Amino acid sequence: MSARIQGGGSWLILAALALASGGALADGKAVFDKTCAACHTAGLLGAPKLGDGEAWAPRIKTGVEKLYASAINGKPPNMPAKGGASDLSDGDAKAAVDYMVAAAQKPPAKAEAKPSAPAPTAPVAATPAPPTTAEVNAFNRLLKPPSKRNLPPPEDGIHDPANDGTHILQPPLTAFDPLPRSTAGNRVNWVQALDGARIGPRWDLKDPAAAPVVMDLNIVREVKGSMPDVVYPHKQHTAWLDCSNCHPAIFVPQKGANQISMAAILLGQKCGVCHGKVAFPVSECRACHSKKKDFLPAKTAQQGGG
Ligand code: HEC
Ligand code: HEC
Ligand code: HEC
Ligand code: HEC
The missing domain is CATH 1.10.760.10 (Cytochrome c-like domain)
Structure with missing residues (x-):
């Protein structure tokens, strides 16, 4: 075998x-x-x-x-x-x-x-080593040490160091320096950067006059247990994104019609399609869980992690 x-x-x-x-x-x-x-x-x-x-x-x-x-x-x-x-x-x-x-x-x-191959008749001879946390969480940047953040293009593992063009790209640290800071992800508060007109991304590649349709509609998702409820703001999203970036492929456009869970988000679905990849990561619990509950549930001890 x-x-x-x-x-x-x-x-x-x-x-x-x-x-x-x-x-x-x-x-x-x-x-x-x-x-x-x-x-x-x-x-x-x-x-x-x-x-x-x-x-x-x-x-x-x-x-x-x-x-x-x-x-x-x-x-x-x-x-x-x-x-x-x-x-x-x-x-x-x-x-x-x-x-x-x-x-x-x-x-x-x-x-x-050594993980030996289990023979088909006697599966799993040895306990396989569980995957390291680095592998599991690599996608949501929770565990990146400061020395590995915002590396210059030739070292970032995305751009080809053998390509001359890579070396003339502006390093992120230089480009990000004048922008408002945040504590997570690539350390830039992109919402503030856009609000304060510190950046002016072009909405359409071909039409320089095109502008986004910004929709100010908050959706509150009640969370069972002791975590504060989630406020999903359309405003900050539609300033960057088109309705079709989310509707209908990621979310049916109807309040409460979508099943969203932390598990799905951590696995890169729902909000996790972007958060942890191109938007602030899942470690920023309070950015999403921003609405305090009106009452304190009796059992607060059940919230182990976080
Ligand atoms: C980043 C993703 C995202 C983008 C972009 C987005 N939406 Fe939504 N939208 C959501 C989520 C999440 C919900 C809540 C769904 C739920 O509660 O199950 C929602 C809900 C809605 C609802 C239902 C509201 C209600 O009270 O039932 C409408 C209507 C809607 N969106 C329209 C739009 C329009 C129009 C745009 C573009 C201008 C847009 N959305 C852009 C994520 C998005
Ligand atoms: C990108 C936004 C976002 C971030 C960041 C986030 N959450 Fe959530 N969380 C959600 C959404 C959306 C739900 C689903 C709410 C619902 O039931 O509709 C949720 C649900 C939950 C629930 C309820 C059980 C479940 O799995 O659905 C818990 C507990 C929770 N989150 C804990 C956390 C903790 C702890 C953190 C920080 C480590 C965190 N969340 C960060 C968006 C987020
Ligand atoms: C979002 C995180 C998350 C994911 C993903 C997850 N679990 Fe869990 N699981 C938990 C937590 C938290 C508990 C502890 C629940 C408790 O005792 O309140 C648990 C407990 C369990 C238990 C013990 C339940 C009991 O009655 O004592 C089993 C069995 C289990 N999980 C199986 C699975 C399986 C199978 C999968 C994958 C298909 C999975 N879990 C994925 C968070 C998760
Ligand atoms: C299609 C991509 C995408 C999806 C899906 C998405 N987001 Fe976002 N989200 C963004 C981007 C881009 C930003 C702005 C950049 C940043 O803050 O990192 C943002 C910003 C935010 C903010 C910050 C607003 C502020 O004022 O700072 C919150 C809160 C948020 N998202 C919650 C959610 C929740 C909850 C969900 C799931 C229901 C979700 N997002 C789904 C892309 C997305």
Whole structure:
């Protein structure tokens, strides 16, 4: 058997093999890595970590059926149904639970232990090392150290250093210097920069006179639990974006018609299509969760992470 756990495309082969031979655990790992790892690797929002026997023991005691139900239907306030991936089948969600339960019941594998390829008949011989947090969160820039921010174009991993044009581009730090600062992302407060006319982006490449249709409409999304409610402002978005950037592909234009969750956002869907990539990152909880609740819920202790 030539399939090896090396990341990338080989998982597909492995998952296919495992499925064919009933190896649900290997399949469960693929589901976990794609949909559950965002929270269950680092313990985000109080999620029990993969391989953390202590955190899982009391949950496993409640019975695996209960855990399946939590995975499929969610567990308020922070565990979303199917980890936010509504297209996941019940079987896949259960396979991911089986994988997590198995990982919690094994002694943690040494980091340098070689992940051996599970034979189709005896899936998952060794506990595969959970993906590092850097991999999981790379997309939302939460963990970038100051020395890695706003690198000059030849070093940013986006532009080709072998191309002469790369070297004549203005380095971001020079370009950003006169702009209002923020504490996250690329450290520029773009909303203020635009409001204060410090920048004047052209709305249309061909028509220099074209201007955006700015719509001032706030949508408040009530959040269960103790987090403040989310205020989604159309004004600041339509100053940059066209209605069709969001409607209807990302959001149906009807208040409350869209299911939005932190899980989806962290996985790069809904607000996460932009936030963490081209707009301020998910670490800025208060920028979105900006509306205080009228009352304090009795249970405030449940908000573990953040
Ligand atoms: C947005 C973060 C997030 C994602 C993504 C996520 N979980 Fe969770 N999960 C949590 C949190 C938080 C808890 C702890 C819930 C609690 O006990 O209140 C949890 C708990 C669980 C539990 C234990 C439930 C119980 O009844 O004790 C299971 C099982 C579980 N998750 C499975 C999954 C599976 C399977 C996936 C992927 C398909 C997934 N989770 C994706 C946040 C997440
Ligand atoms: C950045 C994404 C984004 C852009 C751009 C955007 N919208 Fe929206 N829009 C939303 C979100 C999010 C909601 C709330 C949906 C929900 O609550 O489920 C919404 C809701 C709406 C609603 C429903 C309001 C109600 O009370 O039911 C209308 C109408 C709407 N948008 C029109 C527009 C128009 C017109 C434009 C362009 C001028 C536009 N939107 C641009 C994200 C966007
Ligand atoms: C880009 C905007 C944005 C940022 C930044 C953001 N959230 Fe959210 N959050 C949302 C939206 C939208 C919802 C969905 C509200 C709803 O139910 O309609 C949500 C929901 C939640 C919920 C309710 C449970 C769930 O998963 O849906 C919790 C808890 C939460 N956020 C915590 C946080 C924490 C902690 C942070 C900071 C680490 C954060 N959020 C940052 C937009 C954001
Ligand atoms: C199509 C891209 C896109 C989507 C989708 C999107 N945003 Fe934004 N958002 C932006 C951009 C661009 C800005 C302005 C740049 C910045 O602040 O980083 C912005 C700014 C904001 C601001 C800052 C307003 C201010 O006054 O500083 C808030 C709050 C916000 N978004 C919340 C949300 C929430 C909540 C959602 C999901 C319901 C969402 N956004 C979805 C692109 C998007």
